[in-house]
Amino acid sequence: MNHEKFFEVLDEIHQTSPGLRAYLNVALAQLDIKKHAKLSPEHNQMFPLTFVERGNLKTSLDSKQNPDNRLVRLHLQNTLIPKFKELNTDDFELTVEAIADSALMVIPNKHIYTLYQNFPEFHMLMSKISEIQLTELLHHGFNLHAHDVPTRLENLLIEQPEIFQIIPINDVARFLGTHPNTLSAIRNKKD
Known part of the structure; x- marks a missing residue:
């Protein structure tokens, strides 16, 4: 290996x-x-x-x-x-x-x-x-609290541009702290 x-x-x-x-x-x-x-x-x-x-x-x-x-x-x-x-x-x-x-x-x-x-x-x-892992969790919690969903999505796409090709939208939505329909609407506005 x-x-x-x-x-x-x-x-x-x-x-x-x-x-x-x-x-x-x-x-x-x-x-x-x-x-x-x-x-x-x-x-x-x-x-x-x-x-x-x-x-x-x-x-x-x-x-x-x-x-x-x-x-x-x-x-x-x-x-x-x-x-x-x-x-x-x-x-x-x-x-x-x-x-x-x-x-x-x-x-x-x-x-x-x-x-x-x-x-x-x-x-x-x-x-x-x-x-490191605890700090990542704190930052994730902070982002859920301090940033709106479009900003959280934008930050995620900067970090992982292919996220929607590798992760189902329902899981991405939950990660971002929103409903899948809300995430779809935000993505459609960007396109």
């Missing part, structure tokens, strides 16, 4: 040593999932680090009390999937689902102790990954 893109992403976050790279090359496993398949609730325990090598996924937070309320977070190719754990399972359901056939690169839990024990930079890497 070629893990170069994975290591490029890690090196952008924190420089990895040759020893850590060698160990990760051995430890990494590929998990293939089909379109619409959901990751098990135990996924984060079994695989503390997950990288989207191919395909796209979404994390959905659905309200059980009000089924029309849903928040979606997209995980596109060459990104790390944050570790989420829903604490209020009576009111909410948290799922991670493949939007397309996908290949994930994962580090099985059995390697985590060795990584932390033998590679000091792994501590820093995991800490920085968490910081």
